[in-house]
Amino acid sequence: MHQKSLVVPRVGGVLSAAVLGSLLAVPQAAAADVTCSTGVHKRTFYKNTSFSGSPVRTDCDSTISESWTGKPVSGVPSDNFGVRWSVTRDFGSGGPFAFTASATDGVRVYLDGVRKINLWTNTGNTARSKSVNLTVPSGRHTIRVDYVNWSGAAKVKHTYTPRTAATYDRTRPLAPTGVKTAYNTKTRKSTVSWSANKEMDLASYALYRRPVGSSTWTKVTTTTGRSHTDPLVNSDDRTPYYYEVRAKDKAGNTSSGSTDTIVRPLPVVTSLTGTYAKATGKVTLKWPLNTEPHFDHYTVLSNDKVNGSYVWVPLGTTKGNTWTTGPVAADGETRHYRVLVSNDAGTTTYNPHWLEAGAANELWLSIPDGIAPAYAPDLALGSCASGIQATATDYTPAPIRDFTGLEIERRATGTGTGTWTVVLHQGYDRRGDHATATVCDSLPADGRTHEYRARTYDAAGNYSPSSEIRAVTVPVG
Template identity: 35%
Template sequence: SFAYTPRTTATVDKVKPLTPTGTSVAYDTTGANAKLSWAKNKEMDLAGYRIFRRLKGSTTWTKPATTTATSYTDTTVPATGDTYYYEVRAYDKAGNESAGTADQAVTTVDRTPTAAPAGLIATSLSRGLQLDWNGVTGAVSYRVYRATSENGEYTRVGSTDKLSYLDTSAVESVTYYYRVTVLDAAGNESARSVAAAGEREDLTPPPAVTGLTVTPTEYGFELEWDKNPAADLAKYTVYRGELWGDEGEEQVCAGTLTEYLPAGTTSYSYTTRPDGDRVCFFVDAIDTAGNSSFKWTRTAEAVAATELDTTPSVPTPEGSPLRLEATPAEGDEGNRLTWSGLGAGEEESAEPAQGFRIYRWNPATAAYEKIHETSAGAFEYFDTGAKRGTTSYYWVTGVRADGTETLPAGDWAVTEPAR
């Protein structure tokens, strides 16, 4: 018999194996892998096969595997949509390596997303919240996601091929958090961007005030209006003004801010001395963000009214040596009258009065009627008998030594009715 044992040490065996033949490659798009196969080499000292791979356009080979079989499935090939070349080389027990097979090309499926967008910011505009971000290479479109907390559940609210998006569905005065992703040509979606927070500024005014009525009274006017339905109502403002334009034609109410009132208020007493003037009023509703229909449009539904005329038919003459001031007193003290001149109080006078007489106008008798008389030096009197909810007119005179009176000084006081 005859036996042969090949000499396989590297110092003795310098012969390379033959290049493998019958090489083929198939790409599985579902599994994103490449399967190579080839014919078995016939060398008795064959040790196995080495698989090499390179990216198209590159000269650098990588060796993903070594095998003794005549096929290999490469599950590590990147799913980037790029083309890769494979070749197989045989090697023997002495370490000799054959030349590579002819390159076998595969084009991989693209399952690699781009990087997430950067630079995301949210800006409040009148029509919604605008989002802006930096562009990403390879992007075909972008998806916008929104949540009400940074780490909450994000819902897609839109998509765009631009580098900005206007979220018109954002509700005013609510803080939202946004993240943006990239879609590439293969439909791969990137990771979500870093969150950006934004709050849509409240620019919506409350509805205009309705149902305003203005009723003249002896102390001015009583205003009433309908309750405003705005949920974020903060206050009302009352304006009083004068009518500009010719009577009988369209007139403009040139109003001046008179009073701020709490949100729950639907009425207001405007006190003034009624002397028959024709005036106008309007009421504006303001929300917690400072919005109001009058602020934005500079228009409002105004109501015109004519004051009652409570002016006494007897005028106060000029030339009195006294000065009178009448003001509503606190509580039940009526109206407070104070005067000066003719030695009133501690004031020095060459001819001090021997006393002072106080008169109040009585519309029923159309005359000033005396309600009190003081001694010399007095300067103050509380008219506790004054009617509330009206305008009271007063005179004060000084009494001379011979009993005659000086010319009167006059003033008036307006009091609201008891509530």
Template identity: 40%
Template sequence: MITRTRLSALATTAALVASGGLLTATPAAAAVTCNSPLWKADYYANTTLTGTPKLTTCDSVISENYGLGDPAVTTLPKDNFGVRWTLTRDFGSGGPFAFTAEAQDGIRVSLDGVRRIDLWKNNSTTQKKTLNLTIPAGRHTITVHYATWTGAANVKFGYAPITSATTDTVRPLTPAAFTTAYDKTLNKVTTRWTANKEMDLAGYRVYRRLVGTTAWSRVGGTTTPLTTTTSTDSPPPTGQGYAYEIRAVDRAGNESVGTVDLPITSVDRTAPGAPTGLKAVRASTGDAVLTWTAPSATDVAAYRVYVDGVLTETVTDDTRYVHPWGDYGTTYQFTVKAVDRAGNASAAAATSFTTSGDRVAPAPVTGLKATPREDGVFLEWTPNPEPDVKLYKIYKAEWYDDGEGTAGWLAHNVELLTKDADSYLHESAADGENVLYGVVAIDAWGNALDATDPAMNWVEVTELGTPEAP
């Protein structure tokens, strides 16, 4: 019985229908083009594979069992015919390959015209051979010659990369035509490249690094390599620059050199850290003074200060804010947020502050005595016992009369003393004038009797000496 697995007996002028590995077939008179990685098969009615082919086909694999008959009854003889298969393809980076051949009868295999397998003889059984060899990078041509003389006829040939990590140490080629596109609205980077030619390619890996650093991180973590030629990524939205590159990886785990780095600048949607160390203290004026420590972010442009939840001040170039003294006993809630140049606001730092003090002036100073001396007037008084007294102010009043009906005592401040004072020498000329002296206590909140207050105690004294003539 005749077994034919790949060719059907047809008229020489008819096209052959695709079946199994056979894709197309035409009479020898017609030109045939087989696109890589298809084999171009030329059938000859002799074992020398000379003359004009009787038939030309395109095959996806070489695996034929012609049995005891010819592959095309009306085209080739029953015995003594031959076939030449030719394939040219790009092997990418190349690497170690295994050639496996078996035939009854003869088979020869060449790479770029150099014979690699030679089993060219009439054989009553199927002969086999496996050859491991390294194919250089780029395009190469494999040619398979087959001849059957008499008896049964079959032929197989295959080539495949060796993917053992101990054998294959050849890196894949760097992916070509690498591009990036960044959509700021979606914060999405789309990378594209063209497919590699390696037969043992496992896929691709996308890497990203912060511009200015050398540490790459793999987009997608440790997942298996991409088998597509496009990828998307959402970089940290920090407003910083990131560089991308693509690397090919084969089934032995070899990784290619990366592509040229392509940078993008991400949109800034990341708020700075909150200010730290926020505190409020009372100033000598009674105002609340807020201070804080800036966050570590370098793009902080300003600070927003909120008082009881209301934006009150935007502070630039400082980490301090003074809030005016409010009503006594009032508690204020202060919050401060850092704002970067993109307008992102941090979480709030918060603190509270309660105003203290009062608006009541210390009691009038008592026990005031004034003693005239040659060098001036020496004042003594009883210290005010109130705990919040901080200062004493010394007043001197002189009589004024303009001769036109306006007369009275004109008081002016002559000295400011600390709370520990209980006496003071006002140096003045001994001119025999009548004058008034008064002392008022000032508390920590700035409260004090006015010089015109009726409660204020004045003492009258006549300076030594002779009054000057008016």
């Protein structure tokens, strides 16, 4: 097989000092300002084998595995050129690694500037390889690979991989970092997320949970992902929990736990009652007082009409378990109230815009109707077979009538302070154009004078103003 020649100037059969120095020292020339992604090599091409002068080209290379025939890139000769790769990365906890190199001609591998592989001889077109087992300390380290091709085909490969057999790897992974929790007030479930571990031999993560006040950890899940929603913390569980994440490598080593992160599920209002006081017109709300250590305060809301739409309007906050509103119109309508809970982490009960009749923290309270019919009916008197005929009539159109019946009262004249007696209290025929009711009031024919008045009433027992008082005298029989 044809052997490639190592073309190096000699003086008296000995390498010149200048050339020998350049081969051994191989100072790194300043590379172009190229930034590569994490774990990706910066690669520089030189048109010499001493890595001197400015690079012809600088780029990024994720894998060192090349087989060039002719010029590797424009501006670099086919023979007598050099290529340098360099990468600085975080090795996490470190541990046992296998470094391998395969190349025609010269290849050297350095870890933090210390040479670990040295294959620096003329090999012709036949590549040879070498593998070394190293223990890489934890943290960030720099790998550098120098390759030179003196002539002919140029082939070079390099890898560094963790040794994952339990026989060799007894280094625990680093504990996961960046653990965050998010509590969904609607589903009342906790989502835990964390940052990617820097280990190159990571196998999985395990999420653990324990109640505050307990020292027992329960494994929630094992995953290769970096987040998990815990289905066990639900609407019926208001216990605060600590979460931690542990990493496991391919050799079976498990890290210590991450920094414990607390999730405080919301306390909830389990029932809400209320009463309306007619005397003051105020509503008083009551609910069970929460005693959870992470309880902070309540927010009381009323569903009111604002700019034409009903919205939940905060009335105020309290740490107690009662609330009295301002005066509420006694209009016979249903009022809606809601009480939210906030914990000491600043999370508040889910508060949808709409009404939820079945929600334990929501009250639908019927307010008594205290609004009387607006107008008095007309009253007409006449005679009937046994006394006085009294007729009450209201001309309000049927669609806007605010009463359910008519009432007529009578009293004897004299002092003007006599007691009124109800002689008619009944509903009206809703098919008629007018609301009317008539009574024949049986009275003795003794020549006495009586006064009558009429009014309407609604279903809540509210009465309209009375009509004008009309008097009539019964003839002597």
